[in-house]
Amino acid sequence: MGAQFSMFVREWLFIRTSILRSERNVRSFNAEAVCGARYVMTKLPPPCDLPISERAAIARFISYRYWWLVQLYMLLPTSWLIRLIQWSDKWKGGGAASIFARTKLVDKLIQDGVEAAATDKVPLQLVILGAGYDTRWHRFAGLRKQHAVKMFEVDQQAVQQDKLSLMKHRSVDPASYEDVRFVSCDFNTESLESVLLDAGFVRGQRSLFIWEGVTMYLTEEGVAATLAAVRSLSVDSTITFDYIDKALIDGAVDPFWSRVVEMMKRNKTPITYGIVKGEVNKMLKQHDFEVVHHWDHEDMRDHFLRDAEGRPFGDCSRFGAFVQARPIKR
Incomplete structure (x- = not known):
């Protein structure tokens, strides 16, 4: 001690x-x-x-x-x-376990995506949508530079300015983020396609989009616009995002989760978007995407929270899920 x-x-x-x-x-x-x-x-x-x-x-x-x-x-x-x-x-309700599992899931997808692009000998663009205070720019700095991955972080201007000011501190090596392109965008009102292209995104190049912890705070129009932008920017891409069961918004849940929803409203981060359980395939097809992988709360636990002996750390929230999708090629 x-x-x-x-x-x-x-x-x-x-x-x-x-x-x-x-x-x-x-x-x-x-x-x-x-x-x-x-x-x-x-x-x-x-x-x-x-x-x-x-x-x-x-x-x-x-x-x-x-x-x-x-x-x-x-x-x-x-x-x-x-x-x-x-x-x-x-x-x-499994809040910590959910954060642990989604962190490990996204990290693995990035690692696998970078290695696959290196094997195929094609350039890769990594785009973190709604990055917030995510630190993968630091965690993957070595891998990113080793394979010349072009990385973008996209978020609202106020959040991004706060983040950048805090990053400039002697405890953080500037070399870990100097090559990252920080792009401001409001997903509900601005064109993701335009701001990325202006920042040097190469249209049509293989791209890995990560959209973690964002969709539940957007409007349906904001989600649709983002998916349309990703499809337009590169058909040789995947987008990975988490979403919540729409029942959480509709109030068809237990009292504990109803209190959580109300608390988030008071904190000025209301939950505004969800997908009906079992209908993510249908939703994605409406936007010309197809599912590559899908993880519900049990999949998240079994794939990312079990130790070497097979014991689970805990259970993830039953109202959340993750999906990796790609544009349907016509």
Whole structure:
């Protein structure tokens, strides 16, 4: 415990020197919760692990008010930490497990996509839509540069400006993001196609679009416009996104999840879009896409949350799912 406390003090002094200036209204509770969960992942064993080298980058996006809570978690022995998360998830509907699983899923798809492009000897573009405070620009910097992957991050201007200002800190190596193209766009009102092309996106080139934790906050028109833009930009592409069961919006759920929906409204991040359970294929076909892979909450658990002995870390939220799709070639 003494060594863990010493590490906590060193990290706090080094990383948090300018944390007070990062208390900004633009930051949402949801975004910080994801950052906090991923910071904790740097202490967890497989399959829920992230590299310790990610801590400094992730820490830049956790505000002072939540930093202490995250560090209290980190002071716990690993076995206690795991039990606490598992216990908490039982009455929080699998929130932490869902973040862990989706992080590992997307990381694997990026790794596989980059390696496949390298094998096929074709250039690859990686586009993170609604990137928020995601730190894959740091986690995949080496792989990205090794294979000359062109990376874009797309998000609302206010969020992106806040992110860029926080990244410029001595705890983060500028070489990990200097080649990334940061593009501002409001998915509900602006043309994704136009802003990407203006930023140097090459139309028709193989592309990997990641759209994590975004669709549920958009309008139906915003989702349709984004899918249309992806199809227009490159038929040799895939888009991977998560979505929620429309029943969550309609209120056809248990009291706990009804309270969650109301809380998100109060936090000014209302859930506005969902897909009827079992109808994602139908929805995608309407936009000239076809399903490549689909993972429901049980698939997420079985593929990304089981350890070497086959034991699951926990259960993901039953209202969420992930899909990877590609444009139907005509």
